[in-house]
Amino acid sequence: MYGFIKGQVYKRRRDIHERYGGQQQGGISTPQKHPVIFLFTGHSGSHYGYKDGWSSGVFEYFGEGQSGDMQFTRGNEAIRSHISNGKDLLLFEKLDHGGSVRFQGAFTCGAFDLV
Numbered sequence: 001m002y003g004f005i006k007g008q009v010y011k012r013r014r015d016i017h018e019r020y021g022g023q024q025q026g027g028i029s030t031p032q033k034h035p036v037i038f039l040f041t042g043h044s045g046s047h048y049g050y051k052d053g054w055s056s057g058v059f060e061y062f063g064e065g066q067s068g069d070m071q072f073t074r075g076n077e078a079i080r081s082h083i084s085n086g087k088d089l090l091l092f093e094k095l096d097h098g099g100s101v102r103f104q105g106a107f108t109c110g111a112f113d114l115v
């Protein structure tokens with residue numbers, strides 16, 4: 001999928017953006033010239049209230065917005081509508097050292113549970 005291999009570590013997130021574009025900061029990156037949405041997760045998100053992770057075989061990704069109800073705008077809307085918009089959803093895990101990321105695979109957005 002886009003040349004990424006599941007489980008492989010890529011040295012720099014920046015290299016992904018240099019090739020495909022998209023926002024270089026934050027957890028949701030939506031390149032304009034490619035039908036893909038990059039999601040980035042990692043332990044550092046817990047410092048900001050994000051607790052992404054596996055639960056009963058489902059990866060729960062918390063999207064954008066640190067307070068109040070989730071708004072389906074920008075990155076959140078891109079995730080929710082990725083299938084109808086013909087875009088792939090690719091998840092990367094930020095590693096604790098440098099700018100390295102590990103490709104977790106392609107995912108499909110399921111139901112939203114608004115908390």
